[in-house]
Amino acid sequence: MKVNFLWLSMVTLFLLTSLSATVAQTGTIKGSIVDGTTGEPLIGASVLVEGTTSGAAADLDGNFVINGMSPGTYSLRATYIAYRPLVIREVKVEAGKETELQIAMETDEVTLDEVEVVARANRESENILLLEQKKTLVATQAVGARELSRKGIGNAEAAVAQVSGISKQDGVKNVFVRGLGDRYNATLLNGFPIPSEDPEYKNIALEFFG
Known part of the structure; x- marks a missing residue:
């Protein structure tokens, strides 16, 4: 029994010595x-x-x-x-x-390239057209493509006739705003003015739009 205890003590001492030596050899x-x-x-x-x-x-x-x-x-x-x-x-x-x-x-500051986001309103929507009418400073009225399609209208002449305050003479392609002379008329296509081909009137023949 004493021999076994002595042997165990020697093994333990050896392990501790080896561990201490290993620790001493590292940092x-x-x-x-x-x-x-x-x-x-x-x-x-x-x-x-x-x-x-x-x-x-x-x-x-x-x-x-x-x-x-x-x-x-x-x-x-x-x-x-x-x-x-x-x-x-x-x-x-x-x-x-x-x-x-x-x-x-130090923090890593990442610089991103400028990103431009462009939103375009759907001008065919009746809600958008009504909203634009409310925002404008003058009286306006617009007819959208969806409304024209719903009413079965397929040409500019019939479309303009749907706008209140617009008059059209029979047999003539020109239109007039009631209460105003033709000199106040202006026709725009994609935001650009279209000159009139009629030397006497500023109207544009609606057949121009198909």
């Missing part, structure tokens, strides 16, 4: 990772020793520890979402010692 890299502007800890930021599989993540206080590093000189790479990756070079590790680092990272 530790420790430190903190913070925002370079505010100084706030970057929780979860990762630090990787380049060329190895060793690394660590920052805790709630921004601190990290990498144990078991063989003596030598290393490069560390720190990364964090929305921050520029940072490489710390010439990090020296000595056996049995701790190398402490203070890492400050």
Whole structure:
């Protein structure tokens, strides 16, 4: 019994001695990772020793520890979402010692190209036409393509006749606004004025529009 106990004690002592020797032959890299502007800890930021599989993540206080590093000189790479990756070079590790680092990272400002969004109103919609009439400073009336289609109207002459205040003479393609002379007429196509071919009137023959 005494022999077994003595043998177990010797094994335990041997293991402890070996472990102490191993620890004494390696070093530790420790430190903190913070925002370079505010100084706030970057929780979860990762630090990787380049060329190895060793690394660590920052805790709630921004601190990290990498144990078991063989003596030598290393490069560390720190990364964090929305921050520029940072490489710390010439990090020296000595056996049995701790190398402490203070890492400050800068935000990665991404510049986006200008994006122009253009919205065009559906001028065939009766609701849009009514809304435009309400906004205008003068009295207006419009007839949309959907309304014309619903009423079975397929030409400009019949369409204009649907607008209140418009008169049309029989046998003549021209139209007149009741109460106004023809000199006040103006015809636009896609926003551009169309000159009249009639030397006496400013009207445009509606057959021009098909």
